[in-house]
Amino acid sequence: MIRRVGEPPKAGQRYTRRPGVYAVLALAGDVLLTHQSAPVPEFQLPGGGIDPGEHPLRALHREVMEETGWTIAGARRLGAFRRFTYMPEYDLWAEKLCTVYLARPVRPLGPPTEPGHSAVWMSAADAAAHLGNEGDRHFLMEAMARHR
Numbered sequence: 001m002i003r004r005v006g007e008p009p010k011a012g013q014r015y016t017r018r019p020g021v022y023a024v025l026a027l028a029g030d031v032l033l034t035h036q037s038a039p040v041p042e043f044q045l046p047g048g049g050i051d052p053g054e055h056p057l058r059a060l061h062r063e064v065m066e067e068t069g070w071t072i073a074g075a076r077r078l079g080a081f082r083r084f085t086y087m088p089e090y091d092l093w094a095e096k097l098c099t100v101y102l103a104r105p106v107r108p109l110g111p112p113t114e115p116g117h118s119a120v121w122m123s124a125a126d127a128a129a130h131l132g133n134e135g136d137r138h139f140l141m142e143a144m145a146r147h148r
Contacts, residue, residue: 002080002081002082002097003080003081003082004081004082004083004084005081005082005083005133005134005135005138006083006084006085006133006134006135007083007084007085008084009084009095010084010093013093014093015084015093015094015095016092016093016094016095017094017095017097018049018087018092018094018095018096018097019049019050019056019097019099020047020048020049020050020059020063020096020097020098020099021047021048021050021056021057021059021060021063021098021099021100021101022044022045022046022047022048022060022063022098022099022100022101022136022139023045023046023047023060023064023072023075023100023101023102023103024045024078024100024101024102024103024139024140024143025045025046025064025068025070025072025103025104025105026102026104026124026143026144026147027104027105029123029124030121030122030123030124031121031122031123031124031127031140032046032068032070032105032119032120032121033045033046033119033120033121033122033127033130033131034046034067034068034112034114034117034118034119034120035117035118035119035120036067036116036117037116037117037118038089038116039088039089040088042132043120043127043130043131043132044067044131044132044133044136045100045131045136045139045140046063046064046067046068046070047060047063047064047067047098047100048063048066048067049063056099057075060072060075060101060103061075064103065109065113066112066113066114066117067112067114067117067119068105068108068112068117068119069108069109069110069111069112069113069119070105070106070107070108070109070119071105071106071107071108071109072103072104072105072106073103073104073106074103074104075101075102075103076101076102076103077099077100077101078100078101078102078139078142078143079099079100079139079142080097080098080099080100081098081100081135081138081139082095082096082097082098083095083096083098083133083135084096098135100135100136100139102143102146102147124140124141124144127140128140128141128144
């Protein structure tokens, strides 16, 4: 069973299952996050939804590039969590199935192409304090503990 984080599902609410991939991107004790300015400003692990027919690792590379402008390498699966949430940008109640990877940021190729996103480097401790959801925080801290 995949652990649930955040609010439990609302009784009577229909949810669309939405698989996604996310990355902990650590380099020299700092972490690369994405800041999404709207609909609610939030720091997040870079990542997002897997398109129909898309391989999860291909989706991970695409999403990290779109949200940070960086290429990555060496992705290794850390684990998964799920959360039930409303996604206002899609007008969608979603059961997000989030698979989290540890990967190495390689190089920036330009600014993020995803509207409203910016790449932000911060210490792992600051990142853990600023991340917008409990699942992201859990896997960030687990990755940092494993790789000290």
